[in-house]
Amino acid sequence: MHGPPCNFDRSASGKVRIVVAGGKPKLVALVACARKLLTILNAILRCKQPWTEAKHV
Numbered sequence: 001m002h003g004p005p006c007n008f009d010r011s012a013s014g015k016v017r018i019v020v021a022g023g024k025p026k027l028v029a030l031v032a033c034a035r036k037l038l039t040i041l042n043a044i045l046r047c048k049q050p051w052t053e054a055k056h057v
Contacts, residue, residue: 015036019029044051 013033016029016033019032020026
């Protein structure tokens with residue numbers, strides 16, 4: 001269960017695996033992934049820095 005946004009970011013993909021392995025429904029895992037990516041995006045915009053894969057893994 002990996003949606004396209006979760007495949008884009010390895011740390012979010014790991015979050016999905018952890019949540020699903022913990023017995024949560026897949027929709028909960030998807031929301032966790034989206035929230036993690038939104039948090040990263042907010043930090044990028046706040047600091048006015050470009051996306052760096054190494055920083056967010």
